[in-house]
């Protein structure tokens with residue numbers, strides 16, 4: 487197996503970082519990997535805001551619901567849907583941008599942000615750095631908009647902590663690959679059994695880590711997905727001019 491695939495198979499999220507800074511050379515290489523990601527229609531409607539200021543990171547850690555690793559990691563990158571950038575191009579062409587008011591626009595920005603995130607993650611892993619993506623960036627989106635100075639037609643989608651690893655984490659088991667891979671046609675006939683098995687696997691994983699507070703996959707999702715866990719996303723996105731009603 488080649489080194490790139492080995493890195494990807496070895497992915498784990500890291501939530502414990504050393505204070506050592508990430509060099510500019512490493513950071514630039516990671517950003518460039520994100521910048522080279524493809525985008526739908528070559529719209530390049532994603533921007534990143536690099537945050538290294540300790541006070542600002544501490545604030546983001548609080549806003550994300552008390553995620554200490556955001557303050558601890560030397561670098562935090564906010565990945566932003568940037569329909570402000572595309573709007574300038576559309577206006578230059580004498581047209582009026584509408585895509586940012588549509589479901590399609592939000593889906594596309596989510597996909598393209600994910601590609602930027604994945605490229606930066608692999609680049610950071612390849613440099614021996616630890617990472618953890620941060621969806622908690624959407625917990626208090628108005629405060630993040632203010633803190634990062636995000637203009638109309640932009641929205642913070644996801645963050646990424648990067649730093650030198652203090653405490654490594656074990657690989658987190660995944661559900662059986664046959665719940666992920668479907669050949670030719672979708673088939674969910676084995677989902678129930680696979681989920682039962684995975685719930686047991688995850689409980690064993692927590693036990694091995696000495697975590698008595700660990701929940702099964704089903705219980706954890708039950709707690710989280712029974713509600714819109716970041717309810718401020720819709721109203722703040724709308725205030726930023728991003729709708730999904732077309």
Ligand SMILES: Cc1cc2nc3c(=O)[nH]c(=O)nc-3n(C[C@H](O)[C@H](O)[C@H](O)COP(=O)(O)O)c2cc1C
Nearest residue numbers: 497498499501553618619620621622623644657658
């Ligand atoms: C888009 C996205 C958002 C995430 N948000 C958070 C977060 O806010 N805080 C956190 O600690 N982990 C976050 N994670 C990490 C997941 O919890 C983690 O990927 C998952 O539990 C699997 O563990 P692993 O990455 O170690 O394999 C996020 C992951 C993704 C892909």
